[in-house]
Amino acid sequence: MAYPLQLGFQDATSPVMEELIHFHDHTLMIIFLISSLVLYIILLMLTTKLVHTNMMNVQEMEMIWTILPAAILILIALPSLHTLYMMDEINNPLLTVKTMGHQWFWSYEYTDYEDLAFDSYMITANDLKFGELRLLEVDNRMVLPTDLPVRMLVSSEDVLHSWAVPSLGLKTDAIPGRLNQVTLMSTRPGLFYGQCSEICGANHSFMPIVLELVPLKHFESWSTSLA
Structure with missing residues (x-):
């Protein structure tokens, strides 16, 4: 049961809820890293001359912003699928x-x-x-x-x-x-x-x-x- 001024989820009582809390923490950390990177780039754009034509058209940058999101999606999808299959699995209920x-x-x-x-x-x-x-x-x-x-x-x-x-x-x-x-x-x-x-x-x-x-x-x- 929730209590006053509680932050986060209720205490897990089942293996499924434990997996859901772990997945939430895992995804929240990825979101935090993405937000920190975007904020850092925005600050660089505001304080330096990062936005320059010869910096934004290089092939390396295009590879990074293509491969990095794909890797992030894989890091989120794998534990998500594991948790989903765990929730749907019914083994010999008593x-x-x-x-x-x-x-x-x-x-x-x-x-x-x-x-x-x-x-x-x-x-x-x-x-x-x-x-x-x-x-x-x-x-x-x-x-x-x-x-x-x-x-x-x-x-x-x-x-x-x-x-x-x-x-x-x-x-x-x-x-x-x-x-x-x-x-x-x-x-x-x-x-x-x-x-x-x-x-x-x-x-x-x-x-x-x-x-x-x-x-x-x-x-x-x-x-x-x-x-």
């Missing part, structure tokens, strides 16, 4: 959860368990308990085990929604009539918050997501008590 978006709440169905399904509504400000977060708490949290690959199937019953949890690096569109899937795996237990990231109507900002990630034995106890 649990499947179907997420449906509604106006304006989420419903979850654990397809590997019989009759384990529930709706998740936001808790209003008047019903919040001490320490609970306004506009982020729900009456039924989605409980998942840690250190296990989980497949999320995301769709919608009415309009476009978007199921997003920033600390896990997840953002999947919920589209009526279409089933999107994404892999989720957490490396540590805890409570993780998200919200619908698609403008889906008047109460768009009132359908939060709360994931409670627990060790496997606690998840089994929870699922047994509800099934």
Whole structure:
């Protein structure tokens, strides 16, 4: 969860989010180097006679400004493709959860368990308990085990929604009539918050997501008590 005056991303909770943060830092450094080089050249142009006909028409300069951008694109594309394939890869998920978006709440169905399904509504400000977060708490949290690959199937019953949890690096569109899937795996237990990231109507900002990630034995106890 974000905290006041925070700079940067939330702490990574999954391998995917760790890769996304590394890629962000990698790309940001390239942008910083490009900006510094351009600023240096502009300063030279303003303070010296760098812009001269016999300096701007040489073949060496043309080779540099052709090869350098190509090399920069390769440095950005390679880690980007690696991260994209990592996000799309689904290897033998041990649990499947179907997420449906509604106006304006989420419903979850654990397809590997019989009759384990529930709706998740936001808790209003008047019903919040001490320490609970306004506009982020729900009456039924989605409980998942840690250190296990989980497949999320995301769709919608009415309009476009978007199921997003920033600390896990997840953002999947919920589209009526279409089933999107994404892999989720957490490396540590805890409570993780998200919200619908698609403008889906008047109460768009009132359908939060709360994931409670627990060790496997606690998840089994929870699922047994509800099934």
